[in-house]
Amino acid sequence: MPLNDIKRYLKTGLFPRVPALALAAAMAMIATTAHALPDDREQDFQLQADKQLFDQKNGLVTYTGSARLQQGSLIIDAERIVVHFKSDNSVAKIEASGSPAHFEQQPQADKGKVFAEAHEISYDHDKRTVTLSNSAKIEQDGAIMQGHSIHYDLARELINAQSDDNSNERIKMVIPAGATEK
Template sequence: MNPKLGHFLKAGLLIGSWTLAMPSLALPEDREQAFQLQADSQTFDQKNGRVTYSGEARLQQGSMVIEADTITVDFATDNSVSKVTALGDPAKFQQRPSRDRGTVYAEGETITYDSDNNTVSLEQEAKLEQDGAVMRGFSIHYDLTRELVRAESDKSESSEQQRIQMTIPPAMVE
């Protein structure tokens, strides 16, 4: 096999493994755990179905942890969660997708889970990391239904730091 093709296949498998981990986003027992929320303050907007947690906000469900300056939870008319938005400098997410995989770490100034569209978005200085592999970009979007990851650079910047960057550890390249 062409060595360059092998490198691309391994990179594709790595990115694919992230996409396979993300639909469940959790160890199986995580889904059975209660949400634990902590913050300095909470505002409940009953009319609009929104709860905002501010000041070192932290949401935990099993191995999933979201830490941000502010976490907002929007509810649908049936009281199910329709969207979770975390804002921080940066907002941070971590979760162990399975027992045989390393913890997924993600960050961005905004992290949004939209259950109506079944998407997860990391915005502004987005970073996704697992098992030493790192993807960086201005934004990273994951469509859970289509299992599609799209990373974008900041179109307003021309510096190389704003371009998409992927780091693959040597063990995954060999």
């Protein structure tokens, strides 16, 4: 559904369809930015949760209780998913939280699935960043990165992992033996 149709639904107050459609538009941006499988961008979004709250005044849509978003190979499972809108009804940020929240996606047909988890996952549309906070972990093709937080700048293709200042836990990286021989 085109973004203009989503904005029209927001203005008319058709609450049941707006949250799923707005979230679909937001996640389509993520899938495009992350270079997902071409088929992912063509798939319908499916969203399930036990509860939904649409706070039109503050531009928030909150899904709680075993929230799941799926579009093609993209799957986000969390206890809570929140979509933040700007005053022009475009998506500003998407947040997922859980104990932990999970993300998975097949980025390319010839690559293994990316699995990520953290207690908080945040995607900032304007800055084009994804931040995994509080027990963050990313895994693909046997390679694993763990730390208190992992910040990925999609535009600059930079990954910044941090340890927790309040503990002795350090950043951990596992690179499969076969990967070093290629």
